[in-house]
Structure formats: C-alpha cells, structure tokens
Amino acid sequence: MSWVGKIEGLHRTPRSFLPMKSFQSLKLITGVGVEEDRHSTGEAFHSDRPEEGRQITLFETETLEALLRDNGVKLSMEDHRRNVTTRNTPLNHLVGKRFKVGNALLQGMRLSTPCNHIEQITGLDIFYLLMNRAGLNCKIIVGGEIFVNDRIELE
Amino acid sequence: MRKIIHRVTTEIKEIILDNDIKTLILTDPDNWPLPPFSAGSHIDVYLPSGKIRQYSLCGDPDISNEYIISVKGEKEGRGGSQEVHELRKGDILPVSLPRNNFPLMPAQNYLFIAGGIGVTPFLSMIPVLERSNSQWELHICASNKNNIPCSRLLKSYMEDERVHWHFSEEGNRISIPQVINEVSLGQQLYCCGPEKMLMEFENLNSEISERVHIEHFGFNKPIDDPAYEIYLKRSDKTILVPRGETMLNALWNADIEVPASCEGGVCLECKTRYLEGVPAHRDLTMKIADRDNYLTPCVSGCSSSRLVLDI
Structure with a gap:
C-alpha cells in the first residue's frame, strides 16, 4: 500500500478533562511522550494504568468528516483528544509498524478504543460511532519537534 | 478508588467573604x-x-478559565458547607465536570425567583441573557437588607429595575401566588431556594406548571424509617438497614461497593435496580418511569418489609 499522509492539527492539554489546545508544533520526547501533555506528566485520566502506547496518540481527519457526513455529528480536532490529527494516513494499518511523522519516528502499538470519558467531556453520544476508528496509540522511537503540515510516511 | 486524575483539578485562586457566604474562585493550577x-x-x-457537595456555578459561562461557587455556612447542615468555609486560598480542590439540570429553555422572557443563596444559578444566566438581549426579571428573597446573598457578585445589579427585593423582616415577603398570576405568556419561570419555597412551586396546580423550572440541591430531611431488610439477589446476601440509617450506608457497612456522589437523591450515581418490594423513592431527579425498576440507596427507604436488589 502506497501512501503519504500529513499532519492536519496538533493538540495537547496538561491534565485530564481540560480542553485540548491547538499548537503549530509539538516536542516529542523519545520514550516519554509529548512535552507538557498529560500523558508525559502522569496527569492523564488513564495515568494510573500506564502504557508506552500512550506516549502519543493519532486520529484521522477522515473520521471527523465521516461522522459529520454520515451521522450529522460535528466533532472537532480539539474534541477527539488525540495529539496528532492526520490526513491520508491509514492508522488502522499501522499497528506494529514504524512510521515517520516529520522528523520523529513512531511505532504503532495498538488501536485506540473509544471510552466513556470522551462522551462525558464532549456530551456527544459517540462511543459506538468511534468503534474501530478511534485512532492509534504510539510509542516515540525517535523524538523531535513536529509541525502542522509535516509529512507522514512509512520508515 | 478515584484519584485526582479522575477529577477536574482546580486551585482556589481567590476567596471573597460576604457575611456568612464564602465565594471561591477556582482556576486550573496553570490557568x-x-x-x-x-x-x-x-x-x-x-x-x-x-x-461530596453540589454547588451552582455562578460565573459567566463565557469566562473559560474560572469556576465561581458561593457557599453559605450552614451550622445545622450536613457539614459540607462548614468544611468549604475552612478552605484556604491556594488549596487544591477536585471537582466534577459541570452538569446542568437547570438549563435555560429557549424563550424571550425569563422570570427568576431566588430564595437567599438560591440566587447563585441565576448569576450565570444573566450575562448570557444580556448578550442575547433577552428579557429577564429577578426576585431575590432575604431576611433583611444586611443579609443580601452574594452582594458583591450582585453589585452591578443592585439598582437595576429588573431586580426586585423581598425582605421578610420588613414585611415585604414574596407572594408566590401573586408572582404566578403575573407570569406572562411565553415567560419561563425558574426558582431556586429553600425546600419550602420549592415545594410551593412544585405543588402549583396551574396551567404554567410546564414552564416552571426548579433547582434542587439534595434531600435534607433526616431519614427516620423503621429498620428493614434488603436481600441482594446476585450476591445472595441479606443486610439489615437499621432505623435512621440510609440504605447506602448499610450497603457500604456490609462492604458492598456502590458508587455514590451527591448522597442527596440528585446525581443518580447510586441508582440501583430492585426486583421486589416497594421503595419510598425520595430522589429528586429520576424519571417517573424509571422508578418502577430503580431506586437511589442514598435517600430511598422501604415501604414494604423487605426489598430485593439486583446486586
């Protein structure tokens, strides 16, 4: 499968429940997470169940578009609570694969699963709509600063 | 066991003392x-x-980096307000996500009735209505002029002709029937205050009752039911609820884990399915249809000799 994706949006938040803020770049720390994001500081909702696959999380723009087109649900890049919003990147195919995001190198660990937490925060009935398209949890193999519009491609 | 990461973490940024009311301005520690x-x-x-206690947010919803709550010290209460009054600036205070059981329904015209500290939810509504050029009137009931609730937050409305003051010690007690008579067509009526005032609105046998909205903050009457028995069908366990004890406490004392939050029959976090028996429900928010199958152990009692719960 041949593809080249790109970063549509970058977001982080310092603590569980707080709104995500948009940034033009994020600093990725090898083996740790996104600088100042709740998953790297132990202040995420799931930090009592740590896993390296939560160092950085990704979500497809195409899912946001499909939710609006097919279900009339308007979910924004701030709402899905993943760090990187991608375009033209087949996230469900990247479990176990290494891929480049700008200058950084990530490894897909497992598919993200929807959770009640996101329904609680958004107030939207989206748990079932996000089944099998809730994003990708990754480990940071090589860190660095990544920017909106950076390329995403297999290693 | 819930941890701080399972709550919204806030820090007390400022405290305003106003007679026996303490107003806390809460922010994220990093703003x-x-x-x-x-x-x-x-x-x-x-x-x-x-x-765990529930308090209305009384700031402007458009101000995204702070929550404001005002709490009256209740010497005869359940201890929550006294504990709030002991909090200090800089303390970390975990809170829940905001919930709204008292939303503004679409209308051009709103009538608010506040009994004392019950003015708090209206303080978040007024800025919204001002921005949308909606009409509103606020009746505030207090014992006297020196006992105006949240007077600092109300400062800019003290002379506003849309605010009507009712001081019972000055013979100016509000007349609920008169207020009801003057409600105009299409006006939404909101009331928050002491339980007695709310009951007066709830018992309205009036054509406007569907336009009446009431904010409850828990069941304040002491439970004085005779002892009764609950049988937990799935656990195959029988528990005695002693006289004056809540079902929730009896379950907890028997090491049965039941999640609970408000302990006042409002949040429904402890909502539990029952299979046999006749509960005395007493919650304030459960849908009538749900009462055929569910009860709230924090406030519900038993009107039969025994209840069978599906836990």
Whole structure:
C-alpha cells in the first residue's frame, strides 16, 4: 500500500478533562511522550494504568468528516483528544509498524478504543460511532519537534 | 478508588467573604481553560474529608478559565458547607465536570425567583441573557437588607429595575401566588431556594406548571424509617438497614461497593435496580418511569418489609 499522509492539527492539554489546545508544533520526547501533555506528566485520566502506547496518540481527519457526513455529528480536532490529527494516513494499518511523522519516528502499538470519558467531556453520544476508528496509540522511537503540515510516511 | 486524575483539578485562586457566604474562585493550577459549562450548571466538589457537595456555578459561562461557587455556612447542615468555609486560598480542590439540570429553555422572557443563596444559578444566566438581549426579571428573597446573598457578585445589579427585593423582616415577603398570576405568556419561570419555597412551586396546580423550572440541591430531611431488610439477589446476601440509617450506608457497612456522589437523591450515581418490594423513592431527579425498576440507596427507604436488589 502506497501512501503519504500529513499532519492536519496538533493538540495537547496538561491534565485530564481540560480542553485540548491547538499548537503549530509539538516536542516529542523519545520514550516519554509529548512535552507538557498529560500523558508525559502522569496527569492523564488513564495515568494510573500506564502504557508506552500512550506516549502519543493519532486520529484521522477522515473520521471527523465521516461522522459529520454520515451521522450529522460535528466533532472537532480539539474534541477527539488525540495529539496528532492526520490526513491520508491509514492508522488502522499501522499497528506494529514504524512510521515517520516529520522528523520523529513512531511505532504503532495498538488501536485506540473509544471510552466513556470522551462522551462525558464532549456530551456527544459517540462511543459506538468511534468503534474501530478511534485512532492509534504510539510509542516515540525517535523524538523531535513536529509541525502542522509535516509529512507522514512509512520508515 | 478515584484519584485526582479522575477529577477536574482546580486551585482556589481567590476567596471573597460576604457575611456568612464564602465565594471561591477556582482556576486550573496553570490557568489553562477549564471544561466549559452552560448557564445553570453545577459541579460536585470533592472535599478533603471525602464529602461530596453540589454547588451552582455562578460565573459567566463565557469566562473559560474560572469556576465561581458561593457557599453559605450552614451550622445545622450536613457539614459540607462548614468544611468549604475552612478552605484556604491556594488549596487544591477536585471537582466534577459541570452538569446542568437547570438549563435555560429557549424563550424571550425569563422570570427568576431566588430564595437567599438560591440566587447563585441565576448569576450565570444573566450575562448570557444580556448578550442575547433577552428579557429577564429577578426576585431575590432575604431576611433583611444586611443579609443580601452574594452582594458583591450582585453589585452591578443592585439598582437595576429588573431586580426586585423581598425582605421578610420588613414585611415585604414574596407572594408566590401573586408572582404566578403575573407570569406572562411565553415567560419561563425558574426558582431556586429553600425546600419550602420549592415545594410551593412544585405543588402549583396551574396551567404554567410546564414552564416552571426548579433547582434542587439534595434531600435534607433526616431519614427516620423503621429498620428493614434488603436481600441482594446476585450476591445472595441479606443486610439489615437499621432505623435512621440510609440504605447506602448499610450497603457500604456490609462492604458492598456502590458508587455514590451527591448522597442527596440528585446525581443518580447510586441508582440501583430492585426486583421486589416497594421503595419510598425520595430522589429528586429520576424519571417517573424509571422508578418502577430503580431506586437511589442514598435517600430511598422501604415501604414494604423487605426489598430485593439486583446486586
């Protein structure tokens, strides 16, 4: 499968429940997470169940578009609570694969699963709509600063 | 066991003392925006002792980085307000996401009735209505001029002709029937205050009752039921609920884990399915249809000799 994706949006938040803020770049720390994001500081909702696959999380723009087109649900890049919003990147195919995001190198660990937490925060009935398209949890193999519009491609 | 990461973490940025009312301004420790709320919302506050209490948010919903709550010290209460009054600037205070059981319904015209500290939800509604050029009137009931609730937050409305003052010690007690008579067509009526005042509105046998909205903050009457028995069908366990004890406490004392939050029959977090028996429900928010199958152990009692729960 041949593809080249790109970063549509970058977001982080310092603590569980707080709104995500948009940034033009994020600093990725090898083996740790996104600088100042709740998953790297132990202040995420799931930090009592740590896993390296939560160092950085990704979500497809195409899912946001499909939710609006097919279900009339308007979910924004701030709402899905993943760090990187991608375009033209087949996230469900990247479990176990290494891929480049700008200058950084990530490894897909497992598919993200929807959770009640996101329904609680958004107030939207989206748990079932996000089944099998809730994003990708990754480990940071090589860190660095990544920017909106950076390329995403297999290693 | 819930941890701080399972709550919204706030820090007390400022405390305003106003007679026996303490107003707390809560922010994120790094001043990050807090989860948004709509006018009329409240939060659960998780106090250091483990007590959980609900308070209306009384700031402008458009101000994204702070929650404001005002709490009256109630010497005869359940201890929550006294504990809030012991909090200090800089203390970390975990809270819940905002919830709204008292939202502004679409209308051009709103009538608010506040009994004392019950003015708090209206303080979040007024800025929203001002921005949308909606009409509103606020009746505030207090004992006297020196006992105006949240007077500092109300400062800019003290002379506003849309605010009507009722001081019972000056012979100017509000007449609910008169207020009802003057409600105009299409006007939405909101009331928050002492239980007695709310009961007066709830018992309205009036054509406007569907336009009446009431904010409850828990069941305050002491439970004085005779002892009764509950049988937990799935656990195959029988528990005695002693006289004057809540079903929830009896379950907890028997090491049965039941999640609970408000302990006042409002949040429904402890909502539990029952299979046999006749509960005395007493909750304030459960849908009538749900009462055929569910009860709230924090406030529900038993009108039969025994209840069978599906736990």
